[in-house]
Structures are given as structure tokens and as C-alpha cells.
Amino acid sequence: MIRALALALCLGALAAPAAAQDADRAKKEAAAQQRLEQLRRQIRDITAEQRKLEGERSAATRDLRAADARVGEAVRALRRTEAGIATTETELAGLHRRRDELEAGLSGQREALAALVRSAYALGRHEQLKLLLAQDRVADLSRVLAYHRYFQADRKERIEGLVGELRELAAVVRQIQDQRDVLEAARAAQQADLATLEAQRGERAGLVATLEAGFKDRAARLAALGRDEAGVLKLLEQLRDAVADIPRQVDDNRPFASRRGQLGRPLAGSVLAAFGGRLPDGRGSDGWLVAGTAGAEVRAVAPGRVAFSDWLKGYGLLTIVDHGDGWMSLYAFNDALLKDVGDWVRAGDPLATVGSSGGQGRPALYFELRRNGQPQDPKPWFRP
Numbered sequence: 001m002i003r004a005l006a007l008a009l010c011l012g013a014l015a016a017p018a019a020a021q022d023a024d025r026a027k028k029e030a031a032a033q034q035r036l037e038q039l040r041r042q043i044r045d046i047t048a049e050q051r052k053l054e055g056e057r058s059a060a061t062r063d064l065r066a067a068d069a070r071v072g073e074a075v076r077a078l079r080r081t082e083a084g085i086a087t088t089e090t091e092l093a094g095l096h097r098r099r100d101e102l103e104a105g106l107s108g109q110r111e112a113l114a115a116l117v118r119s120a121y122a123l124g125r126h127e128q129l130k131l132l133l134a135q136d137r138v139a140d141l142s143r144v145l146a147y148h149r150y151f152q153a154d155r156k157e158r159i160e161g162l163v164g165e166l167r168e169l170a171a172v173v174r175q176i177q178d179q180r181d182v183l184e185a186a187r188a189a190q191q192a193d194l195a196t197l198e199a200q201r202g203e204r205a206g207l208v209a210t211l212e213a214g215f216k217d218r219a220a221r222l223a224a225l226g227r228d229e230a231g232v233l234k235l236l237e238q239l240r241d242a243v244a245d246i247p248r249q250v251d252d253n254r255p256f257a258s259r260r261g262q263l264g265r266p267l268a269g270s271v272l273a274a275f276g277g278r279l280p281d282g283r284g285s286d287g288w289l290v291a292g293t294a295g296a297e298v299r300a301v302a303p304g305r306v307a308f309s310d311w312l313k314g315y316g317l318l319t320i321v322d323h324g325d326g327w328m329s330l331y332a333f334n335d336a337l338l339k340d341v342g343d344w345v346r347a348g349d350p351l352a353t354v355g356s357s358g359g360q361g362r363p364a365l366y367f368e369l370r371r372n373g374q375p376q377d378p379k380p381w382f383r384p
Contacts, residue, residue: 069203072334076336081190088179095175095176098172101297257327263381266301267290269291289367294363295353298353313358315332316355317357328369332367334353336353
């Protein structure tokens, strides 16, 4: 009795810290989720303020933002359809492999069944009676009968197994047919998404051409569609303040400054405009303009947290990743944004797809690296 009581006390003492740890972990997770929701509300408020300013400045900006948003939604719909097709094709390949395995096993069972049928035919021609009459002793007769019963049972079991495999094969064939139907429906949806996307891109191209025709000179165009550097700096400062108290949740916690010369490029392509050069519209480049194919994935150059994922004047559909210690990377002119505010990303994670939003004439990625809001030359930061 005393030993049992002591054991119970020991178990209770061991369980108490574990329960406390679970409660503490749950409390921390709830607090982190609350901070994330607060961060997203702050970013939404900041974004709404930016949009209000843009709307007040230019009707052309509002129209272009709406066109870019429609293209972005069409691209996301297309990516969802493509992901569904890829999943269905993987499942279909697995069903084909299972069918091949069953057909191979079925071939062997058919040969065994053929031998059983031949044996049964032989026994049906009085071979069993001949065997019985040929036995000189009762023991031999009993043994033959026992062997025969085993033989019959084995034959029955094999036939039942063969019937079961045939049923399973028929079920797999039905699954393959159903998956093919799903795949064909997904492909039809993809074709519809592609048609929608091309229509939206055509609409945007027509809008940009109309805007270009409406501007009397380059200065007027830049005033309507160009970057507002003061607004960008204010945005970056607000974002930095908003995410400053959010703890890091990625497994690579090295300071960004230690990654100099080690970053992977956000997009493989030729550099159309380098840092300090000129963009095609005549604006100065505070980063790199990299040539790309519409729809290609834009990837994060380092771990961090998405601080902004929306449309911004002069940048189009823009993602900003906060890397800590005042460092941020900007990815602009995208056709679709794949991450939401507050999402943690690792180096190489897809952030967006290459496009021509913001009034650009060709698909490309505009990339900037900033520290405390000030643009930095990206070249020394990338791997050779």
C-alpha cells in the first residue's frame, strides 16, 4: 500500500512538469498567433493608407492596379489547377504500377490454374479409382486420400485467390478510369484558366498602351506610374516597425550581414539594368532588373518573413521580405504573389511569378536589397 502510494506520488511529480511544459507551449503558440494577427492588421492598415494616397494621385494608377490584380488572380487560379493535375497524374501513375503488379501475379496464377484444370481433368477420367485399386495396404490408401484432400483444398484456395485478384484488378481499372476523368476535367479547367489569363494580360496591355498614348511626355508618365521614393521609404519604415517584435521561426538564424557573397539569385536571367543604371522607362535603378519568362518562379534570396504582399505604385505586384537587422529584399513587377503577409520563408522558397505588372512593357523581375530603407548594390551579395 505504501509502495503504491509512493509510486503514484512519483508519477504525479513526473507528470506535473510535462503538463506545465505543454501548457506553457500552448500559451506561447497562442501568443505568437495573436502577434501574427496583430501584424497582419497593421500591414493591412499600412497598405490601405498607401492605396488611398495612390488613388488620390492618379486614376491611371487605380486602373492599372485593378488590371494587375485580375492578372494575379488568373495566375493563381492556373497554378492551383496545375497543382491538381500534378497530384492526379501522380495518383494515376501509382494505380498503373499496382495494375501492372496485379497483372504479373495474375499471369502466374493463370498458369497454376491451367495445371490444376489439367490435373482435375485427369482425375475425372477414373485416375483416382485406378490409384485406389493399385494400393496394397490400407495405410497407403489413407495417405493417398489425405493427399487428394490437401490437393483439392489447395486448388480451391488458389482459385479463390485468383478470383480475388481479378476483382481487385477490376477495381484498380475502375479507379484508373475515374482518375482519368478527373485529369481530363482538370485539363479542361486549365485551358479555361489559360484563356482567362491571356485575356487579362491582353486587357492590361491595352490599358498600358492607352495610358502611354494619354501621357504627353515621359515626365507625365513617371508622375502617374513612377515610384514615389518618399512613400517607399515610409512604407519600409512602417513595415520594419511592425515586424520588429515578431520572433524568428526559421531554422537558419544566421544574421543577414554574414551572408554577403552567398545569396542565390531570385531568378535566373540576364541583368537588363544593374544598380545605378537606367530602367527601360528612364527611371534610375536602385536594384537589378532581371529578364524572365512570364510565369517563372521568383525565389527568396534568404530566410525571413513576408512583410508586404500587395500592389504598390511603381512596383506593381510586390513582395517584401524582412530578413532582420534592418535588411529587406523587394521583388517587383510580378504577375502573381504566392505568399501572404506573416509567412516565414526559407532561402529558395517561391515568392511570386515573373510578370509585367505596374505598367511594364515586358516580363521581368525588379529586385532591390535595402538596409534601413536605403538601397544597396545586390551584386556583392550574390554567389559568383
